[in-house]
Amino acid sequence: MKKKIVKLVSLLMVSMVIFAGCSSSGSNENTVTANDKVFKVGISQLAEHPALDDARRGFEDGLKELGVNVEIDYQNAQGDIPTSLSIAQKFARDEVDLIYAIATPAAQSAKQATGDIPIIFSAVTDPVEAELVASMEKPGANVTGTSDLSPMDRQLQLFKDLDESIEKVGIIFNTNEANSQIQVQLAEEIGANIGLEIVSVGISTINDIPQALDSLVKKVDGIYTITDNMVASAIYLVSEKALENKMITVAGEDSHVKAGILITDGISYYELGKQSAQMAKEILVDGKLPADIPSETAKNTTKVFNEDTLNALGLDKNHPVFKDAVKIED
Amino acid sequence: MTLLMTSIEQGLIFAVLAIGVFITYKLLDVADLSVEGTFPFGAFVFAKFISMGVNPLISTLMAFLFGTLAGLLTSIMFTKLKIKPLLSGILTMTILYSINLRINGKSNIPLFSYGSIYDLGLTILILAIIVLSIKVIMDLFLKTEIGYLLTATGDNEALVKSLGENSNKYKIMGLMISNGLVALSGALMAQYQGFADITMGSSIIVVALASIIIGDTIKKNSNFIKGTTRAIIGAVIYKIIGGVAIDLGLNPNDLKAINAIIVIAFISYNNFAIDIFSIFRKKEGKESVENSKPIKEF
Numbered sequence: 001m002k003k004k005i006v007k008l009v010s011l012l013m014v015s016m017v018i019f020a021g022c023s024s025s026g027s028n029e030n031t032v033t034a035n036d037k038v039f040k041v042g043i044s045q046l047a048e049h050p051a052l053d054d055a056r057r058g059f060e061d062g063l064k065e066l067g068v069n070v071e072i073d074y075q076n077a078q079g080d081i082p083t084s085l086s087i088a089q090k091f092a093r094d095e096v097d098l099i100y101a102i103a104t105p106a107a108q109s110a111k112q113a114t115g116d117i118p119i120i121f122s123a124v125t126d127p128v129e130a131e132l133v134a135s136m137e138k139p140g141a142n143v144t145g146t147s148d149l150s151p152m153d154r155q156l157q158l159f160k161d162l163d164e165s166i167e168k169v170g171i172i173f174n175t176n177e178a179n180s181q182i183q184v185q186l187a188e189e190i191g192a193n194i195g196l197e198i199v200s201v202g203i204s205t206i207n208d209i210p211q212a213l214d215s216l217v218k219k220v221d222g223i224y225t226i227t228d229n230m231v232a233s234a235i236y237l238v239s240e241k242a243l244e245n246k247m248i249t250v251a252g253e254d255s256h257v258k259a260g261i262l263i264t265d266g267i268s269y270y271e272l273g274k275q276s277a278q279m280a281k282e283i284l285v286d287g288k289l290p291a292d293i294p295s296e297t298a299k300n301t302t303k304v305f306n307e308d309t310l311n312a313l314g315l316d317k318n319h320p321v322f323k324d325a326v327k328i329e330d
Numbered sequence: 331m332t333l334l335m336t337s338i339e340q341g342l343i344f345a346v347l348a349i350g351v352f353i354t355y356k357l358l359d360v361a362d363l364s365v366e367g368t369f370p371f372g373a374f375v376f377a378k379f380i381s382m383g384v385n386p387l388i389s390t391l392m393a394f395l396f397g398t399l400a401g402l403l404t405s406i407m408f409t410k411l412k413i414k415p416l417l418s419g420i421l422t423m424t425i426l427y428s429i430n431l432r433i434n435g436k437s438n439i440p441l442f443s444y445g446s447i448y449d450l451g452l453t454i455l456i457l458a459i460i461v462l463s464i465k466v467i468m469d470l471f472l473k474t475e476i477g478y479l480l481t482a483t484g485d486n487e488a489l490v491k492s493l494g495e496n497s498n499k500y501k502i503m504g505l506m507i508s509n510g511l512v513a514l515s516g517a518l519m520a521q522y523q524g525f526a527d528i529t530m531g532s533s534i535i536v537v538a539l540a541s542i543i544i545g546d547t548i549k550k551n552s553n554f555i556k557g558t559t560r561a562i563i564g565a566v567i568y569k570i571i572g573g574v575a576i577d578l579g580l581n582p583n584d585l586k587a588i589n590a591i592i593v594i595a596f597i598s599y600n601n602f603a604i605d606i607f608s609i610f611r612k613k614e615g616k617e618s619v620e621n622s623k624p625i626k627e628f
Contacts, residue, residue: 077585079529081527081529081530083576083585085340085522085523086337086572086576090573093333093336105438105527105529108438108442108523108524109523111524112522112523112525130438130440130525131440131443131525175431176437176528176529178438178527181436181437
């Protein structure tokens with residue numbers, strides 16, 4: 001009798017899950033009014049993350065604004081690479097008209113899965129290093145997209161603008177992410193040109209952050225937060241520690257400033273998504289080939305600052321650095 | 331390429347992983363968590379060799395060999411340094427993380443511009459050949475004296491010692507072969523997906539164990555269907571289930587939970603049912619007796 005009950009319960013569990021999943025899958029598909037051809041677009045996102053979510057929303061909104069009629073199939077690999085490969089293979093099977101891949105492993109999986117279907121990537125810091133494109137100007141194959149490389153030169157310059165005496169800047173980065181290593185190297189090169197020495201600490205899990213921060217604040221005059229998924233998850237901690245030590249902080253993206261980092265001259269993933277949507281329109285509606293569409297970095301950057309942090313650090317709001325800056329809304 | 335084909339291909343790659351974990355988890359009864367580090371280790375070793383110009387077949391073989399070294403590390407920790415096996419595995423995994431980053435200097439290595447083992451022919455066929463060869467070799471090995479002693483070490487270590495054998499020798503051997511296979515699986519996966527990434531190994535132990543357990547729902551103690559076969563079948567089924575979950579268009583946030591629930595369903599079924607072929611068994615005594623007159627009447 002017990003055996004039968006267990007068999008029945010397991011059968012019930014599985015069918016419940018499938019039905020529950022099926023019913024909510026309705027929210028998965030997004031059909032815009034069809035007067036022209038409706039294009040099938042597969043969105044492959046690597047993981048749940050505010051920046052990646054923004055890149056997706058910007059893309060969807062951008063397509064709507066440009067009047068492109070799309071039927072979207074959104075899949076999220078939950079951080080698992082073999083899953084992102086299966087997702088890409090599914091899109092290839094479904095013969096979608098375009099794949100939008102958010103984050104490097106998702107884009108690489110898409111490239112591996114199909115050499116014909118146009119692929120647009122976003123939130124990839126170095127597309128050339130990831131071998132997604134032959135070069136930014138001439139991608140060369142069926143892949144092109146937008147890179148989230150921050151205008152680091154402008155951002156690091158902010159340190160010097162705010163306080164000439166700053167010599168050492170600390171960076172925490174996630175050793176798991178290739179994009180982070182690239183940013184640290186770039187920071188070191190740029191820093192060398194403007195007289196800043198970069199002190200970096202690599203961590204592999206989020207639990208290492210408190211200790212890494214403690215050791216870092218003793219050695220540096222300011223902290224720079226790169227666009228890194230792990231740092232983004234612990235950004236409140238970073239800004240708190242920096243504030244305790246009365247340190248000036250500069251961020252790589254505006255979501256950090258919302259969490260307490262002083263200032264950034266940065267990109268918005270949402271806008272990056274819209275840039276990607278423009279590329280999508282050119283491919284789907286205008287019939288251009290991805291090989292002929294140069295990959296782009298963020299076109300627009302905005303200087304954003306956090307007023308609470310500014311006051312807590314005792315800085316002068318009328319300092320020229322903040323003149324054209326926008327105060328971040330909480 | 332149909333859903334079935336791609337699921338089977340991924341399933342076969344993970345079948346190699348499952349056979350590796352089968353050796354430690356099932357035969358030696360050792361929980362070896364180092365696989366999370368060994369899997370990407372195999373991928374990164376492959377990437378290193380292929381970027382040096384070595385051909386894909388040899389590069390893949392090198393991944394296997396280096397994997398055995400990882401197994402050696404774990405086994406030395408717990409046989410010689412007397413560190414508990416669970417901890418030894420975790421320590422090896424932690425060490426391998428740094429080693430993996432050091433091998434190529436980056437955490438993500440694209441392999442698009444290099445050849446792969448799949449250039450030799452049809453991917454699914456090549457994988458099938460690889461998996462079957464490994465299975466046959468393993469089965470033959472397990473039938474040798476050394477193989478039996480290895481199995482015995484996991485079952486009853488005292489027995490092995492009473493025979494005058496050094497049980498540690500077999501644990502080391504088992505761990506080396508196991509990790510070699512896991513690394514091989516990592517190299518196969520890297521070639522399949524087109525890149526090696528440091529996060530490839532996360533939660534891979536779950537995939538391996540789920541494959542073994544699912545395989546076990548098919549006649550557990552049969553002599554006909556060997557443990558290695560069950561591991562292969564389990565891995566392929568697990569990936570097919572995953573593929574179906576994605577294809578059904580279920581809410582992407584629920585994907586992981588759905589995979590876990592399906593595994594739970596298999597495990598509970600496995601724990602309470604003996605095997606699925608029970609319906610084909612002969613009816614129990616009472617039901618098959620037609621003439622039920624008591625003996626006194628004769």
